[in-house]
Amino acid sequence: MPDPSTDREASALDSLSALGQQTRLRIFRHLVTTAPAPQPAGGIADALGCLQNTLSTHLAILVRAGLITGVRDGRSILYAANFEGMRDLVNYLLEDCCKGHPEVCAPVFEQLEKGCCGPAARA
Structure with a gap:
């Protein structure tokens, strides 16, 4: 597998x-x-x-x-x-961010969601 x-x-x-x-x-x-x-x-x-x-x-x-x-x-x-492909790449790069302190990377993910790449921006 x-x-x-x-x-x-x-x-x-x-x-x-x-x-x-x-x-x-x-x-x-x-x-x-x-x-x-x-x-x-x-x-x-x-x-x-x-x-x-x-x-x-x-x-x-x-x-x-x-x-x-x-x-x-x-x-x-x-x-x-x-944008889905780019978001997948960024998520992959940041998913293990900050050794168990994801709040450090939270602003990056929030910006991706509400910025140009977020669902609301594409609607």
């Missing part, structure tokens, strides 16, 4: 690796600023000054890491930030 903690660790590593590259980090941050409206690849390329052929590789890596989503719209694919 697979170890769920190993799966979560592998997912976190995929996400961190995806964000550990300048263009991909810029793509994710751009999609956060344009949320909730999804963006076509061409619009992302124009906004970031990135070539479309290299952009598609970066987008695929971010989709596989669960940090963005891609939805087909006719002949185009529209991309959006996946």
Whole structure:
């Protein structure tokens, strides 16, 4: 039987690796600023000054890491930030926070819930 903690660790590593590259980090941050409206690849390329052929590789890596989503719209694919994926990453990084004193990390979790990533902000 697979170890769920190993799966979560592998997912976190995929996400961190995806964000550990300048263009991909810029793509994710751009999609956060344009949320909730999804963006076509061409619009992302124009906004970031990135070539479309290299952009598609970066987008695929971010989709596989669960940090963005891609939805087909006719002949185009529209991309959006996946706040659930980012929240999962942050939760994983902070879940054992402060050696049994979770109140130290509570402000971070509260901000995630009521800020841009919280359910109320996306409604």
